[in-house]
Amino acid sequence: MTQTVDRPVEGETRPMTMAAAITDALDLALAHDPSVVMYGEDVGNLGGVYRITTGLQKKHGIARVFDCPLTESGIVGTAVGMAAVGMRPVVELQFGGFMMPAMDQIYSHVSRFRYRSRGRWKTPLVVRFPVGGGLGLLEQHADSPETYLAHTPGIKVAYPSNPYDAKGLLLSAIEDDDPVFFFETIKNYRDPKLRMEVPTGYYKIPLGKARVAREGSDVSLITWGGMVQQCETAAAAAAESGIQCEIIDLRTISPIDLETILESVEKTGRVVIVHEANLTGGMGAEISALIAQHALYSLEAPIERVAGFDTMPSPFNSLNHFSRPEAIHIADAIRKVLSA
């Protein structure tokens, strides 16, 4: 069953930003399961460069939340060994662009440790990191490397777009027995426009279930993470011209919720896929292939993709708004699929 725009909000709630909702999930997980440990660069005393783990070391102790040597490969590789012996490491990498030094451990080991041992060793670990551009940061501080992970078998990738989803998906990720990579859009962390009522209790959102963020009958916008907000702006503008966009927020890009995508495509017949990662070989290509395979005859127009350029992400701070997909670029693509 597809979840719709209505969010179940039960019990006590309080307004939370993305950052607060993620911190709340980490705090609850530490209290919920004694095998959960968190470590990374600056996560202990400082609370991470984005202060997501602030206060957790003080509350749960240095054996549960700690700083470790500056080594992404070491953080992820030791998490594999630690998960094997029964812990649930929830590690933080400082930026998505800093995932690459750990890529050998991810590709060669995180993804295969359980398979390689025929189930003898599990890898219930979570790797979290901030992603995405639009903020004028340095090189490798604006990347969105989800495609590398989606192409890697054996792992899950969650990429939430709002505080409610972030908390519920993260709690699911920590409980999941498969390794999960958790993307946190920097630009969304403390965006007051995203602040919303979030339950203070422990709740989970299943990994692999998309959310229909907006219902519409003319065009399907398929997206995730920080681009959901851009799609919402574009859809609101389109609505003023009488164009009804449906927004599918995938929430996890691995596994992917094909059923929800196809339901929407069969309804609208027109598709725009929006992601911050660069175009070629990106997730837009995989989603396009799935639509072509399963719903080609529902299409009224060629699929459009709005993505980053095939260069490094956000290369020049002074030119950010050209390189990162914004609502205005999505609006162009909407016009294009409607005029085909």
Next chain:
Amino acid sequence: MAKSSRTTSKQDATFKGSVTETSDLKPFQILASDGKPVREDLIPDLELVETLYRKMAQMRYLDDKFFALAKQARLGTYAQFGGQEASQVGSAFALERSDYLAPMYRSTAAMITHGWSTKNAIMYWRGHPEGWRLPDNLNILPIIISIPGQYVHGAGAALGAKLKGTNQIAMTYIGEGGTSQGDFHIAVNFASATNAPCVFIIENNGWAISVPRAVQSKVDYLMRRAEGYGIPGYLVDGNDVLAVHHTAKQAVDDARAGKGPSLIEQMTYRIRPHTTGDETKAYRTEDEANDWIANRDPISRVKKFLELEKRWNDDREVAMIAEIESEFAEALAAADAAPAPDPRAILEYAMVNPGQNLIAQQAELERRIAAFGGAA
């Protein structure tokens, strides 16, 4: 035990090699290569010496049989450990059964010493999924082909055990070539910084396929790096099983006592090719390997010692070989009798909770199985 009657020997000359010849360090020995004690005070109980000898002899037989089976296409590509029996048996024997072993592709002797079965080893090197399945009662992490991942996993398992307070430790292996990898440094430094109970072993067998030790680094001995990590470093004659075991036991005991990790370099030699697909003539002389076989063999060294101690004789040798042969034949027969691999193993264990892609691929796998006329 009357040790005073023994004839002792002088420490062997420095290991040959451009980087080690002028070194002021000498690998630690208990037995010289002529089988006579160098450190009589450190000779352990002879029952232990005999156990180590028997295990090493069993491993040499297994390694040679595996090579022969591979040449008959009854085994896949196989990485031989021949010549490194003391290095692997002596170190792994220092572990408790519940300790974690993080092996690499050449660690078959260490794995069997830690409880892996010969039957499973045969099936693993045959590429049979049931050979890949690590038994639930063994704390052996998966065999790592792309070294040096296992070093980091070993550090992580050790840190996990420490955080859980289980008193288990981890031991992991790498070759001298693997020490040039970034993850070597990452793992040892991480364990040092977190005081993780991990014993890091470098089996310096002289050759990274065709690349000699001197190409890896200008340093004379790789264990010198321990100082840079602030942990104990040991240089050991890796073909002296008593020295290997003594040192590994020290490192294991220290790790268990909360003293953190150690780095041990075991000087040994791969007398066989890198794998069954390798041809050593392209990069080294036969004389070099033959010299190690004739003069520094780890197995005959202990045998000579046991003979000098009147603990061993030809009758016992013959009986032992018969036992090794029959045990191996039994394991091979059991592996041969195992059911053919089920192709459905390809998608098994891909994920705990598979997504739509894997579910769709189940159907594709069934089509491929049917296309080949059903399961093998």
